[in-house]
Amino acid sequence: MAVMVGTVGALSAFYHDSLDINDPHQREISAHRLIAKMPTIAAMAYKYSIGQPFVYPRNDLSFAENFLNMMFAVPAEPYLINPVLARAMDRILILHADHEQNASTSTVRTAGSSAANPFACVASGIASLWGPAHGGANEAVLHMLMEIGDKSKIPEFIANVKDPNSKVRLMGFGHRVYKNYDPRAKVMKQTCDEVLAELGIKNDPLLDIAMELEKIALNDEYFVKRKLYPNVDFYSGIILKAMGIPLSMFTVLFAVARTVGWVSQWTEMISEPSQKISRPRQLYLGSDVRQFVPVDQRK
Numbered sequence: 001m002a003v004m005v006g007t008v009g010a011l012s013a014f015y016h017d018s019l020d021i022n023d024p025h026q027r028e029i030s031a032h033r034l035i036a037k038m039p040t041i042a043a044m045a046y047k048y049s050i051g052q053p054f055v056y057p058r059n060d061l062s063f064a065e066n067f068l069n070m071m072f073a074v075p076a077e078p079y080l081i082n083p084v085l086a087r088a089m090d091r092i093l094i095l096h097a098d099h100e101q102n103a104s105t106s107t108v109r110t111a112g113s114s115a116a117n118p119f120a121c122v123a124s125g126i127a128s129l130w131g132p133a134h135g136g137a138n139e140a141v142l143h144m145l146m147e148i149g150d151k152s153k154i155p156e157f158i159a160n161v162k163d164p165n166s167k168v169r170l171m172g173f174g175h176r177v178y179k180n181y182d183p184r185a186k187v188m189k190q191t192c193d194e195v196l197a198e199l200g201i202k203n204d205p206l207l208d209i210a211m212e213l214e215k216i217a218l219n220d221e222y223f224v225k226r227k228l229y230p231n232v233d234f235y236s237g238i239i240l241k242a243m244g245i246p247l248s249m250f251t252v253l254f255a256v257a258r259t260v261g262w263v264s265q266w267t268e269m270i271s272e273p274s275q276k277i278s279r280p281r282q283l284y285l286g287s288d289v290r291q292f293v294p295v296d297q298r299k
């Protein structure tokens with residue numbers, strides 16, 4: 001994410017020919033550049049981090065196939081793209097493309113409202129997404145599974161989750177908006193089943209724990225009564241892990257997907273003639289009068 005924030009902002013130094021935000025054609029070119037370059041930058045950041053050579057984009061591949069190829073191909077042998085995994089990646093990218101005024105999208109709009117260039121605006125969105133309260137939910141699912149560590153520890157963990165005095169939550173369950181079922185989770189569950197079957201994963205301890213938690217949550221009175229269903233992050237975390245995407249790339253992948261939403265929302269905002277600079281109001285609620293105490297008399 002550190003590489004993404006810096007590199008995407010720096011694109012504005014390379015593409016002076018598409019920085020005039022008042023020209024719809026230049027806006028479109030910037031939008032295409034951002035959406036096209038995000039997977040390349042993401043995959044190159046990953047390759048660099050593990051000391052492998054960069055793999056350049058290929059125009060004959062789809063967006064998802066191209067990303068998988070740039071992530072996993074090595075010079076020593078051909079990389080055969082598995083269509084089930086490419087389809088799963090495609091679905092993950094589509095399902096994460098946009099989601100109303102979440103923190104990062106609002107950040108992109110706020111930055112863009114001052115007429116900043118789109119590369120800088122998307123970099124600000126990446127910074128906002130970086131925080132664990134926003135982009136880190138599917139990573140949190142994996143951390144929870146690792147913390148539980150073994151199927152035998154599940155009852156103790158669930159008891160902790162149900163304890164009203166404990167702050168432990170089942171990560172990847174529940175949603176602030178979707179109270180009946182997260183419609184994205186339905187697609188992700190099906191994809192998850194497809195990916196695990198395709199890869200023939202049978203004895204992965206973390207995936208075993210995940211499947212057991214899913215079973216418990218769908219049947220246990222506590223979760224059923226509160227309508228706490230597995231959400232999109234629960235399944236996407238499992239899928240990405242099974243596909244061999246490292247934890248450090250989960251939020252990066254989210255940024256790749258969400259760029260479509262950021263760019264669309266930015267374009268919509270700039271195209272609106274009545275658009276003004278964002279200026280949230282701040283209300284002072286502190287004390288009215290405070291006595292000044294000279295520095296040498298302070299305790």
Ligand SMILES: CC(C)(COP(=O)(O)OP(=O)(O)OC[C@H]1O[C@@H](n2cnc3c(N)ncnc32)[C@H](O)[C@@H]1OP(=O)(O)O)[C@@H](O)C(=O)NCCC(=O)NCCS
Pocket residue numbers: 137161168169170171172173174175176177226228231232233
């Ligand atoms: C997403 C989330 C913040 C939504 O919270 P919310 O709509 O405000 O729900 P509330 O905090 O009002 O919770 C309602 C009840 O369900 C319980 N609850 C909610 N999410 C829970 C979870 N993941 N595990 C256990 N209990 C949970 C609460 O403790 C509360 O119980 P109570 O009525 O006995 O006090 C919450 O479900 C959560 O923290 N989920 C885990 C994190 C996660 O997966 N985030 C990604 C979302 S895409």
